[in-house]
Amino acid sequence: METRSARRRRLSAQGGVGGGLDLIGGLHDDLLLQILGRLRCAAAASRTSALCRRWWGSGLWRHLPELSFRGIAHGAIEAALAQVALLKLSLLDIEITDRLPAEAVASLLRAAARLDPADLSIVVAWVVQTDEMVPIEVPSFPRATSITLRLHKLHLALPAQGVEFPVLERLSVTSGRFDTGALISRCPHLRVLELIHCWGIETITVHSPTIEELLVISGQLRGVDIVAPMLKKFTLRSDVSVDFGMSLLAPEVENLSWKCWSHGQFLLPGESLAVGIDGIWRLVRLELGTGRSGFILGLDIGRSYCVLQERNLQEMFPFPKLSILELCLDTRGHVYGGVVLNLLRICNAIQRLRLVINRDMWKDEVCPPDCPCDQPQNWRSQNISLMGLEVVEIKNFKGSGHEVDFLKLLFRCAPLTKVTVKLAPKVVPNSRGCKNVLKVFRGNPSADCHVYLKRGNEVIYRPASRCSRR
Template sequence: MEESGAGHGSCPQPQPATGVVAPADRISSLPDDLLLHVLSHLGNPGAAARKTLLSRRWRGLFSQLPSVDVTIRDVLLGSLEDRLRHAARPGVRLLDIAVPEHDLPTTDSSEQRFTLAQHVHRGPCGTISSVLREAARMSPVQLRFTVPSNLTMSPGDRYGSVELPRFNRATSIELRTPPPIPLTHSRAITGKVHFPLLESLSLSGCRVDLAALIPRCPRLRELTVVTGTPGDVDFIIQSLLQRLVVDRNSIPTRRIVVQAPELKQLTMSLNASRDLTVSIVAPIVDKVSWRCSYASVFHGLGFWRLLEVSLETAEGHGWWAGWSSNAGTGEEDAGSQLTRVNILSLRLYCSIGFLGFRDQEIGFAAEISKHMVTDFSGLELHLTTRGHAFGSFVWRLLRMHHISTATRSLRIILQRSEVIVACGPDCPCDGPSDWILQRVSLPKLEKLEIEGFEGEDQEFDFLRLVFRCAPMLTRVTVRLPDQVTPNDDWCTKLHDIFAEYPFVEGNIDLIVPGD
């Protein structure tokens, strides 16, 4: 016997109460771009197809999901626009375009003659802009477009610019163009959001006004910029970036301003102008690679010219292995795991042949402080001595408050160039004469290494100074240069110094010829 609908075998469907309005479907009311972005992160086409059954609003979007990669190589710049127009297909996952290195016709076909003439008439900037517009119509999720740096440009072409159109669904854009080409955003687009889903942007060669472009990328988290021209002397950016990579080695930089409260990784390489100013506001950055070179003689101390300043985050390898930046602070990781160590590195060159930077401690300290984009605990000095004494200079450097109070590990690499200048007893490199009797406060210094130690008197004087002024010192290593064998006299001197401070672990690395 069949039971009635009120029996136990059926579950009556609930009926909405009269006058009660069903809750709004807020997800289905989102724009197509955002719904496609959600579907594209479901992992596989089958999962995306099943989700489209939830609502009629979703069903037409499945066919627009990116499903193919398009790679174009060996097509001339002048032919790319037509190639993309004929191959246009919305919903491309990756569009990878690379113009060949020698962008010239290889045959005498009428098609190549036409496209080359079209390219010459519009100029490279106009042609690249047209190619980017065709690429935007394919709505790629990832775009890579490379134009070779050897692209021939006439003087008139340098006044043009490349227009970057709107890419609705792009999450990653990588654009490489010849260095003189300026990059602008499309002015035909109303509003400020040109790249609503863009998370990663890489620009190489082109000039770009980042202050105008970045606000149009609200989701941007990774930015790489390798660009610059002689007139491009400032770099200013305010953003919620998490990773920033900048390479400006080819031009002098006058001003660096970065305000990025969510930045975690900073990589920057630049060439300093005479009056460099730096302002970095990145309170949570935990990985830094900062490198600034000085091509001209701008700053120095005594007779030592400043060549380069770098600040690097080391992962506890090499000289820094077995030593944690948190050691002794009660912040050691469980199991004595190594932590990251920020290392300040200075490269200097001794040149007695010019007047020198005689009373420049304050100016030199101010210049070094510009590069303190984060705290450091390791100090590394690369000194090209040319046969001159280094002890007096390092003593003056260690007296600077910011360095003396922060340094916990000091490594000195002595690089003796092939050109050796005679250094007599009254050479100014060893002044002032009483520096070996002075004191300097090194309250945190725990480790010292001198690489290239040759056993000269001023080297022993410097060792005694450090032993005397570093109460927390626990380890000292002297490393001989290749093909240098110590004599009995300076071995005895080293033994006597180490014997005077038995709580310090002393190491002498001998490199015997033939080993």
């Protein structure tokens, strides 16, 4: 019987097991192309030459319908592209981590266009910046159905003479600068558009009869202008300026996901301009999402020390019909009933309200009698129609006079069926504020009302029909 060591010596003498035996070199070209094609990456495919001498020698790789170049120097990629024999690729995927001048990127795009791929992805991690960045032309890709361009801070120009991308369905651009409206007008069949950190674009303009999905991730925007009758999904992640405005004409949209921050605008040292929404209050963050029961709006609102530019949220954002409103208020000890009431006027079709009061004893201020936070004072006696509102949850409730007044207003304006109050730290069951809350709840026996201590697992009140008071 041949021992293992003897077998290893025999195979080594024949050229196998590290000796260079070509185990697949005798395969037919078509079968070999299928094997090599599954490797996808040209760098990985080139490593098979240690086993298959025909791979580079006969130029077999030049006939692959899908080519991927990753982890390869730019010069080697350009040289390889010049040798490709198949001029209508299914896929061309290029990722370069070298620092490249803009001219090299332009040359790379032209080389890619010669191969006319159906699916194109070009990622250049770093482009050498100069004082004057001349726009580089994106050539036509007449067969491309999907194009992904991640080109570090490049100014892109469209082909001259109105050349179109006739069958392009998906376009993703990261970190480029270009005229969005002009580009979209050249793509008559575009369905999916992704604009990710595209610099130098203050207003996103998307007018398209075919777009179904839109993703925008950006720095500070001044505006969004969308006319898209087929749009189904719109995702937005951006900081917004104080004069931001959105126009959205998309009757078929069913999935909205917005996360917008308002960090303000620097004016002078120690002074900035912020989006004011009601008196002393400023918008910090807005989030709109799609849930099972409909659209959910989340707002972070804070006491502002900035110069405020008063804005109407409905002028800034075209809200759909909302089902849930989630408010996070950094009150600094101020009265919040008036501002919440005004927000409820905007969102008067909601079915659920969740209110979280941020409490920080070190940040609370002394609210003077004439503080603008409590203006107009007649908010306590006002009535608005909230006929859809049934469920309310309030967290960090202290039971202050104005908070109890707000609770009474909700019971008066809405057919509430369930109200949950979680008390703020250090508020105990026998405190005056807690007793006032319990009094309001007992006066509305038709609602399922609960009061919890801060830790949230100890119920100090629930309707008598369900459990006697502890």
